[in-house]
Amino acid sequence: MTPPRFLLGAALLFWGVMTDRVVPGLACAMLVEGAQWTRVRWNFGERAFLNAWRLSVLLLVVVMMLVLLNGARLATMSIVFTWLPVVLLPLEFVQAYGMSPTTTLATFSMMVRRRRDHARKHGLPFREVRFGFGHVYLCATLLASCLGSQADVPAFYPLLVLLGAWGLLSVSGRAWTQVGVAFFLSILASSFMGVGGEIGLMKLYRYLTTLGSSDGGYSSEYARDRMTSIGSLGRLKMSQEIIWRLIPEQGPLPKLLRVSSYNTYLAQSWQADLLPAKIDPKSADSKSADTKGADTKGADPKEEVPKGEVWKADLPPKPGDPKNEKNDGFDDVSEITNPDNPDDLEDKFLIAVPGLPDPKVAVDHSLPRFRLRGATPSTRNYTLLPLPGNVASLHQFNPQEFQRNPFGTFRLKPSQPVADARVLWDPGLAPELPPWKASASSYDRRRFDFSPVSPDSKKRVTVEPELQIPPSEAAAITKVATALHLKEVPFDEKIARLRRHFLTFQYTKYNKTAADFDPDTDGTLMAKFLTSSHAGHCEFFATATALLLREGGVPTRYVSGFVVAEIEPKTGQALLRGTHAHAWCRAWNAQSKHWIDVDLTPPDWLGMETPRVERFQGLSDWFQRVREDLLVWRDQPGHMMWITLGLLAPLALGMAYIGRNLWRSRSRLDAEKARLRGAKVAATPLVALERPARKLLGERPPGTPLAPWLMRLSSRLPQPEMLVEALALHHRLRFDPEAPVTELTAELRSVVEELRRDLGARS
Incomplete structure (x- = not known):
């Protein structure tokens, strides 16, 4: 049994759209559906299926290597799975263009093959499991579509449900017109359950990924708030994975590397530049909210806020709001051309310190410097960069965007999967602004204004943010x-x-x-x-x-940031792991x-955090360092081309060799029909069922009689007894010399026409 016509092609086009691979999806769809129009076939045996499986495994290894070389770290396997339609294409090609409609499980398992050979050698019973690979390929294509980058678009789920319903109908053997209301209700119910499950899993994922984080909480890419683990129960789990590396070049390495800074503490969380805004106290909903938000020093939070003017903390703009994206407090970092190489406009220094009268101070040759190297989670979103509190400038660093907020927090939108920068720092410099000026710089406000501290006092209290x-x-x-x-x-x-x-x-x-x-x-x-x-x-x-x-x-x-606590004796590199995440304060x-x-x-x-060494930690660290160094080398001009050629050239030569052999061994199904016609076998009206049956069953294998092959349609017909009647009439016309040919032929033609109408509605 094979998937209905055009279903695989539609699924491959759906995969191409959901993964932003429209051209590969269209090419795969044309190749798979081309078997419906061409009569060219190959007499593939089990060995051909086995070779196709080995080729798919080789393609899987190549795809995995390319994904790893592209810098994917946390989502490697999910990205590899998005290429399943291409990886499994050799198997589907052998299935679609072969003479056999099924393949055996022994193709994919060496143990099954050995058991089968052993049973045949000793005359033991063995039940061979056979199945059509088309349905496996369809499920793999839909799985790859679910992991695509566009799987969150509104049209994704309706199209997925439509393709799934199409596939279920093909298995059930019914036509769309024969489906009852119960089928559509079950599809609708499963769709709602799927949407609810997806939303629930996403919420669970976000909840779990923000608990017990190694650096004591979660910082958004906008560095506006940080949920600490002060109120979390249990032991804080920290990862031994290397997150960043410091490669020394000149002078000592810094002791602390800051990721982000915050100035307002509320309800076990720190927030950046939390400014108050006046609200209407007459609102019924504002009273409870204002009571919670009126954090005036000296006031009793349990007391009811007095009537009159009330002030509430105004949270920073929400991420994702286009009108607020430009007001999130981050500004682009200034840059200057390398004074030692003024002719090369691409050789630039990014100046981390704002407002320097002479930016060349931040690029002085005598400044301590090191290389900061580490994999970035994504090249689509911002990443907070760990830097010394006295960072001066960055060199040999080419991100898409690099910005700084007034608190000295730096974020980048990387252009490569591994961030690599030369960092210069100076104890006499600081990238953040003085107290209160930071708030004025971002939001044009210098002070926090609060409501009266008590009902008897009408004097407004002014509190500085960094003193609150x-x-x-x-x-x-x-x-x-x-x-x-x-x-x-x-x-x-x-x-x-x-x-x-x-x-x-x-x-x-x-x-x-x-x-x-x-x-x-x-x-x-x-x-x-x-x-x-x-x-x-x-x-x-x-x-x-x-x-x-x-x-x-x-x-x-x-x-929040990292402490430099682990230095390799041989290389002098400092390793920043999850266990080295730390929190301190700036005064x-x-x-x-x-x-x-x-x-x-x-x-x-540190003695309590670092002694734990996981199994194979040394091997994991070595692999991570080699991969990151290779990615940095790969991103240099011209290197990626040689890597791609080295991986794809042998594969292209192998595909050319396979294509040459396929071209020489091709055959046409028409040749088999011509041979049968040459034998002058008596034909009956039953042969008119072969073409509509081929759309549902695939090509009839050579040597397979027409009648047994058509019997596979029984489960797909509303009246299978009519097929039995047609086959009986066919056998009488073929093998009964005394049968009334004219009457039986007319009767068989009538039955065949009705069967063709049923098969036409089914296909």
Whole structure:
């Protein structure tokens, strides 16, 4: 049994559209459906199917190598599966253009072949499983379409359901006109279930991928908010995979690499430049929302917000909104031509520090420098780039886009699957703006305005963003800061006292603070961490440091990124794994007018994170480094052409050899008919059923009598007894010398015409 006519072609065109491979899809569809129009066939045996299977395996290996060379890391297999229609095309070619309508399971399994040969050798019973490969090819094509890049377009699901219903009808042996209401209802119900399941799986995927992340939370590509793991229960799982590499070139390597910065702490999450906006307090829905959003220092969050003017936090623009994309706080990084190579306009430095009077300061030969190399998740979306807090410029770096926000967070839209850049840094430079100017730079506002702190006070309180402390944390923060006398001592002493204070705390991967947390007695998780549990991961220490320094009058920002903790002895390269993800804070030194990194997490935290070594970790690291280095080499001009030729040239020669043999061994089905005509075999009106039957059964194998071959139509006819009657009349005309030829011929012709009408409706 083969798929109905044009179904495979329609499925291949559907695959081509869903995967942005219209030309390969059209070529495959023409090749597969061409078997319906041409009479050229080959007498393929089991050996031909076996060779086609081996060729498909070779194509699968080539596709996998090309996908890996293209830089896919997390979605390698899903991308490979999108090429299944091309990979399995040799098998479908042998099936469609061969004489046999089925193939055996032994084609795909060496164990089955050995069992069959053993049974034949010793005369043992063996049941051979045969099937039509066309249906397997159809399912593989639909699977590849589901994994395509355009599988989220509105037309995808209706077209998929239509193709699936078409295939089910071909299996059931019914025509569209013979399908009842129950069939359409079941298709509709399964469609709704499929849509609901897809939405549910996507939500589950997003939920699982944001839990227990190695760097303590999730940062969007716009770096606006970060959900921390402060409130997460259980042990934080961290990956041993190498995410970035630092290849030294000149001078020391930095100790910390920042990914993103945030300045506002709310409900166990950090947000970037959260600005308040005035709303209408008369709205019924605004009261509860405003009570939650009025984070005025000193106010009781449990008290009802007094009547009058109320102010609510205005969240940054939502991603994906075209009118807000230009207002997300990121600006393009300026660039200058390499002073040592002014004639080459492509040799440029990207200046990371804004507002430099002389940009050449950021490209000085004496600056420390290293190469930053790592695979990027996607070339379609932005990726946050880890850089030192004192990055000066980047060289030999050609992304599609490279932007910086006022907090010193850098994002890029990569042009290659592996980002590779020479990074220059200088302790005297900083890519972020001073406190409050960052907010003014992005949003044209310098201050946070809040509602009155109490019903008796009408004086509006002004709070600077980098000094803001949530009211729910104010009591615990004030208590600890007062005990340490943070307000009375200079900047360096504030940090020194906090460092000594946190040395008595314990770093733990298991969140003990959240395990037995009681909001009625403990207040908040941060309050419990500071006053009782004294145990937590780096996010607790970074958040507590930022809030305590703010209580001491020091503007701070929360920072997430990586710590340089693993350096290979032979190469000197620093490896940044998921276990090296870290959080700390940046503090503003008003005297030197400079931001500095303040990391007060107990220094033994790395000893608790890094000892775990996974099986085959060394082999995995070696393969990842080799692949990334090869991708960097491949992206250099002219190299990809030689790689592609090296992979495809042997394959092209093999395909040419196969094509030559196929051309020489071709045959035509008309030759078999001519031989039968030469034998002067008596023909009956039954032969008129062969053409419509061929659309449903495929070509009749050579040597197969017409009557047994037509019996396969029984399951597809509404009245199979008519076929039995026609075959009986055919046999009487062929083998009964005393049969009334004229009467039987007329009767058979009438039955055949009715059968042809049924088969025409079915096809």
